[in-house]
Amino acid sequence: MGATGHEPRSLGLVETQRVVLFTEDNPLVLDSGETLAPVEVAFETYGERVPDDSNVVVICHALTGDANAAGHHGDPARPGWWDTLIGPGKPVDTDRVFVVSANLLGGCQGTTGPSSINPATGAPYGLRFPLFTVPDLVKVQRALLAHLKIERVLAAVGGSLGGMQVLQWALDYPDDIAHGIVVCATARLSAQNIAFSAVARAAIMNDPDFQDGDYYGAGKGPDHGLTVARMMAHITYLSEESMRQKFGRRIQDRDEPRFELGVDFQVESYLQHQGKAFLDRFDANSYLYLTRVMDYFDPFADAEYVRARLAATKTKFLVLSFDTDWRFDTSHSRDIVRTLTAHRVPVTFREISSPHGHDSFLLDVPEYHRTVAAYVARALEEAQH
């Protein structure tokens, strides 16, 4: 049951819109000082805006998400990536809030990224796309809101890289967001996290078909590398417990092992399927850039900046982690909580018990959904007073 107590439903058919937010005359100035134009952004909206815009919720997606957070594009069996959380009667209740969900900068699902055409050459950017940062992702999110004439946000919500954007946003623009909901995120990748990123990038860049990133239109790209990167990442999204439950040591399509080097165990077959399916929807260069964005993320590095910004911020936070998440385990969330609390920022924190590892944030974990529903309902109440 959602915040309003009625049965949760699907949003049904939804559409992605596109808008050019930065042009040659008004380019996006990146953290690095480089400029980028044009920048087009793919986004979706759900629900109705109230006249004073006090019910706007921004959804920030993770590494491989897209604008289609909820509802579907024609096939109800393939809903958006956060359809468990967003919709009528769901914790982010679209009967009460107006949701904005955009594909992030550098992505490959409608927003400008390495696979977009470089106006200087007429060919895709590839590795000529400039490096960018989480603050740059936030600038583009804000430009979309400006285009929609939204000045203040009731809540910005994100898991993993999405949560990292919410955190950065609240730091960089202390007046924008009333509530930041940061789920299984981090303020700083660990050496182990970066190591996994490094292996994923090596798999892509060492693929003979990578062609220094200029594989577009070549008929073949770094499919093997991207598949391996996704297979490995997928392991980090699941927990030992969920893998044991889901696959154990079971053999694919039979009872006895084949005793061969090819795919034999169910877990192998599953990972290979995940890797292959990923090729249809993701660009290898985007994967390189976005994993790099995460590696360099370190919003609390400058203590003086953090002190000044957190003293000014109007954002209250809900920080959530999951006990079996080892991609960004609870210590990452606790680090965020420690810094925010030390600067007197109102924070609510829970470590939710769930067997599903990092992926829990995408799944229907009842205690998690109860918490988000209660928090969003309270935020709406506060906004209406």
Place this chain on the structure above:
Amino acid sequence: MRSDHSVIASMVPVGSRVLDLGCGDGTLLAELIHRGANGLGMEITDDGVVTCLQRGVPVLQADIDEGLGDLEDDSFDIVILSLTLQAVHHPALVLGEMARVAPRSIVSFPNFAHWRLRTQLAVSGRMPVSPLLPYAWHETPNIRLCSIKDFEALAHAEGFTVEQRVLLDVSGDVSGAAARRVPNLFAAGAVYLLER
């Protein structure tokens, strides 16, 4: 408002940064925040935490017996431990952590040496039950029962000085003259304002 809560609230200067350990459903903190405090709760139960967030009370879900590792030294003006001391596994550790995160602490607890409890045990030979200690021995969360004398000895050993002490009667109100004369026998509970 619960009267021990009134006593505690009177000890918290307006505008303080307050931490309430074992804040339950956030009743006290909501009142303190309403009075202008910047408050944070810490609570272990799922339902307590969800009720806090329904009230807009910021709360960290954590077990205070594991210490206050998420909180930096001196990050609060005052820490409250209200009717929770008797339910923790490691009272000395918790008091030490309180002293680390704030210069002042407020602790309230039921006095196990109150004459009614002594009489119950002496006469019936059964573990005492009272309004402040309402559970049967086998299901009580109150595992670290102490007297006023016991607590003062521990507070002293942990380096606290008592700045103020308010004695409570069985209904939780400020108690009368008899309790002031012989607190350990006639006070049903006590609220301490401590300085480290």
